[in-house]
Amino acid sequence: MSVLFASKLRFFDTTLRDGEQTPGVSLNPDQKLEIATRLAAIGVDVVEAGSAAASAGEQDAIRLISDAGLPVETCTFVRAVTSDIDYAADNGADSVHLVIPVSDLHIEKKLRKTRVQVTDMAWSSVEYAKSRGLIVELSGEDASRADLAFLKEIYSGGVERGADRLCFCDTVGLLTPEKIAAYIPPLAGIAPLSIHCHDDLGFALANTVAALKAGAACAHTTVNGLGERAGNTPFEELVMALEVLYGYHTGIKKEEIYSLSTLVSRLTGVPLPVNKAVVGEMAFTHESGIHAHGVIREPATYESIRPEQIGRKRRIVLGKHSGSASVEAALHEMKYAPNEQQLKAIVARIKDLGDSGKRVSDADLMAVADTVLAMECKPTIKLRQFTVVSGSSMIPTASVTLEVKGKEMTGAATGDGPVDAAMQVLAKSVADVADIRLEEYHVDAISGGTDALVEVTVRLSKDGKIITSRGARTDIIMASVEAMIAGMNRLLEERT
Ligand SMILES: CC(=O)SCCNC(=O)CCNC(=O)[C@H](O)C(C)(C)COP(=O)(O)OP(=O)(O)OC[C@H]1O[C@@H](n2cnc3c(N)ncnc32)[C@H](O)[C@@H]1OP(=O)(O)O
Numbered sequence: 001m002s003v004l005f006a007s008k009l010r011f012f013d014t015t016l017r018d019g020e021q022t023p024g025v026s027l028n029p030d031q032k033l034e035i036a037t038r039l040a041a042i043g044v045d046v047v048e049a050g051s052a053a054a055s056a057g058e059q060d061a062i063r064l065i066s067d068a069g070l071p072v073e074t075c076t077f078v079r080a081v082t083s084d085i086d087y088a089a090d091n092g093a094d095s096v097h098l099v100i101p102v103s104d105l106h107i108e109k110k111l112r113k114t115r116v117q118v119t120d121m122a123w124s125s126v127e128y129a130k131s132r133g134l135i136v137e138l139s140g141e142d143a144s145r146a147d148l149a150f151l152k153e154i155y156s157g158g159v160e161r162g163a164d165r166l167c168f169c170d171t172v173g174l175l176t177p178e179k180i181a182a183y184i185p186p187l188a189g190i191a192p193l194s195i196h197c198h199d200d201l202g203f204a205l206a207n208t209v210a211a212l213k214a215g216a217a218c219a220h221t222t223v224n225g226l227g228e229r230a231g232n233t234p235f236e237e238l239v240m241a242l243e244v245l246y247g248y249h250t251g252i253k254k255e256e257i258y259s260l261s262t263l264v265s266r267l268t269g270v271p272l273p274v275n276k277a278v279v280g281e282m283a284f285t286h287e288s289g290i291h292a293h294g295v296i297r298e299p300a301t302y303e304s305i306r307p308e309q310i311g312r313k314r315r316i317v318l319g320k321h322s323g324s325a326s327v328e329a330a331l332h333e334m335k336y337a338p339n340e341q342q343l344k345a346i347v348a349r350i351k352d353l354g355d356s357g358k359r360v361s362d363a364d365l366m367a368v369a370d371t372v373l374a375m376e377c378k379p380t381i382k383l384r385q386f387t388v389v390s391g392s393s394m395i396p397t398a399s400v401t402l403e404v405k406g407k408e409m410t411g412a413a414t415g416d417g418p419v420d421a422a423m424q425v426l427a428k429s430v431a432d433v434a435d436i437r438l439e440e441y442h443v444d445a446i447s448g449g450t451d452a453l454v455e456v457t458v459r460l461s462k463d464g465k466i467i468t469s470r471g472a473r474t475d476i477i478m479a480s481v482e483a484m485i486a487g488m489n490r491l492l493e494e495r496t
């Protein structure tokens, strides 16, 4: 345990309560159970399963999760209202997150009550919840705008009446690490204190860490930072910040973080921002040449977390910022071994593609590499003549004369159409030299009209090696022949 933190830190997950308060999100009881099961497995201490008073579906969810026997405390949000507490107890919750507004703004303007009245409500609700056998976390709503002396009084009285734990809610994200230094130590001295932060100004994570350092024993978090408005402290970010920045062993199964995050995103319908810390698509993706070069040599140069730690993989993508190291690494994975000059030419073409605003895919890289390597290879096969005949009353037939390794070869074949006949005759004509198979054939019209330029892409294989080759012409048959011959030459080229 790190000396920075007073005690073993606890994780109170509120994805299913505050997270579900994200506008538009609604989880059914089975979905809540699925998430709760994963939260228990990853190692959180408390799952706030919902708001007991909100609906019959919420009560079903609390019941379902309580009955599942998960190794986790099942909690529910309740107001300082007897019927809310009854819903919690009657549906098998272990504990209640008993919330009472504590700032004068909330007390006077929202509840239209006085400090004395809310104090009575809070204390009598604690007593009632304890009489129903519940663990009680007495929580001050809008505590960051409350008077410290009043907070001490209402929390201390609550603990005297049986509250097991306390919670400090920064309900609208106005807390700062400086204010935490003044507020948290005296309150954490009363009873184990949780910190519940919102991210309205982007301070939720920093405030949560500061509160834990100042003596709070438990962090309220949500998976992916879901929650009211800008959300709550993201679970995955807090776990990794504590582990990486503070060397604190959380006990959370970090390797399950990414799959939990994607599950929650899928079930809630809230997509992960691509650049989100830890779990965003781009969090372990590198394009810039300098970064990719560094990461290939030593990942720590540009990664603060190893992706495998949280169940992810590193990705290097290509674009206009790529350098030769990343292009070469990608080519090696595809079994290409360009020489220095070829690599330079491929990198230049990748940059051109990137400049045109295109996202460079593996298929693009293969096509570029095929073109560059084909330009420099001495062709094994040369086309001498090609003819195809087709019509309404005849079987499409193609004939070809090729020069293969200096020897002339002639062949003919029929097919379902003229293109098929062309593909058949080419493969047949080199059968004595190599078993080349056409695995895939694809055609795109690059512009419109009957005179459009068409691009034919073929995938050919020989002895387990697969290459992609392209031909582009206004004549679809000759484009196919060109793609096929270029591909066959690549496969017959002597390269490792
Ligand atoms: C900061 C937070 O995240 S707080 C949690 C927010 N979560 C929710 O609101 C859960 C979903 N809510 C609901 O389903 C409904 O609002 C219910 C069932 C709780 C209440 O519904 P209604 O009885 O129709 O009341 P409504 O929502 O209009 O207003 C809230 C009522 O609760 C009262 N109230 C609000 N907070 C508290 C509290 N902590 N303790 C006691 N009463 C409270 C309000 O004063 C108001 O009652 P009033 O009209 O008598 O003044």
Ligand SMILES: CC(=O)C(=O)O
Pocket (backbone or CB within 6 Å): 018, 099, 139, 140, 141, 142, 169, 170, 171, 172, 196, 198
């Ligand atoms: C209770 C709660 O969720 C809040 O005050 O933010």
